[in-house]
Amino acid sequence: MSDLTKLTIADAREALRKGEVTSVELTDACLKAIDAADALGAFVHKTPEIAMDRAAAADLRIKAGDAPDMCGIPVGIKDLFCTEGVASQAASKILEGFKPEYESTVSGQLRDAGAVMLGKLNMDEFAMGSSNETSVYGNAVNPWKVEGSNAGLTPGGSSGGSASAVAADLCLAATGTDTGGSIRQPAAFTGIVGLKPTYGRCSRWGIVAFASSLDQAGPMTKTVRDAAIMGRAMMGHDAKDSTSADLAVPDFEAMLTGDIRGQVIGIPKEYRMDGMPDAIETLWAEGRKMLEDAGAVIRDISLPHTKYALPAYYVIAPAEASSNLARYDGVRFGYRAKLAQGDGITEMYEKTRAEGFGDEVKRRVMIGTYVLSAGFYDAYYNRARKVRALIKRDFEDAFNQGIDAILTPATPSAAFELGKEVSDPVEMYLNDVFTVTVNLAGLPGLAVPTGLDARGLPLGLQLIGKPWEEGALLNVGCALERSAGFVAKPAKWW
């Protein structure tokens, strides 16, 4: 078979089971593609030996007829996931040299299902960023380029390496994590599918924590069907994460009929932003039409507290981060600064953290420290938590009024040039304007590629579902994907 790396998970599963291809062949093809794609900066720790061992083991399982859906499928793992014996740095200098003695629950579930880890993927440092420019490894680069231009574009962030790797066919799929949009925004920027599950669906155990009440892992794939297959393998209850939901994970793939007749889709008016590019406006209108033509009932709705989502997020996320990142103190793991004569333990903490964290991480840790400090806790942190309750209530009201899913743009623009927005943190935060509400409310969100802008760059729409109803959400996504018929691929330059 040719172009093995271009296969979807579903097609590869079929070919593996029929014996038309082996996991070793698939994995070898991916490893070759990865080695030829260093210019993309996607894979930052390659694990070819582990990959070939697991591929050989998967082939035995497939032969024996004991093959879960993900068995033999080569995937990339975001650097935020702890992987046993393999560098797991969260793209930070402060975790330099850290090799976990344990495997995160999600990557462990994939491993146990027979998935083949090809290596670790680039990301923004501690998942803080929307362009993959805060990584200690350097930028991940979008495989897409503006027609007739050589300028490097961001693959988005924080799961930029995952997005770049999947879009460039270096792997069949990848894991991502999403705290404010870090799966959906990069998926939209690279023309792939990204699912952020309901908060509590995927165990957070062994995933480097950023903001624990917002973080959620999910699949980044080439198709909605693949997101259903891989998502199911990643989810499930885990006693090691107290917020993990003890709910059965249904067979999402079996729910992908594409039939959405009678489903009520909400279009929230607050997501029509001032200065939104025409291309986004048009894409959204087209998406609305596609769902309507597929038999859905479209209804205009209001989510009145939308504009307060980003400011609330930029209180809550840094507050949780300042607490979570207190553990990086140079004592138990990772980097420790060189100390001067007479330096004590306080100097060790302060120098280690100053040298080990990048600028954006330091900024957020300090903002979080400030909003949690005595005298400001009520004015900022408690107020933000109250606003969060209002944002969640907006969605509950919509669902109570009969809305089944909500359609919005995934991002306020197409992928932008690397180096363009990094100077203004607040400007960068606006990238998450359409996605961050979903994390605050703990809902599932799905980014689906539906078109190209005038410059030939991919654009995506976001679907928001009810809690725990990823299956219904993916089914709406399936209908949107069919209607959009997005098949464009980036021209290979790397």
Next chain:
Amino acid sequence: MSIDRATAAKVAKLARIKVEDADLPALADEFNAILGFIEQLQELDVDDVEPMTSVTPMRLKRREDVVTDGDQQAKILSNAPDAREGFFAVPKVVE
């Protein structure tokens, strides 16, 4: 609310991140830009709203209060920048 140099220095100290004196004014400016953005939250009336504590309402699971893990000293120390005789080693804490 505006953050001055002294407040920026205090926040850096609380966060245990060393910031050189020369870098404090720029840091204070960045804080002010971000806090200016956050300031919008003050527009809302939230007096009767309970702060959100749990993302998805659920009762935390209970378990027996027993030891479930342990005896992993070597693994726990394996990533330490400085480990000696079964302990994490740090600079002198008490003068």
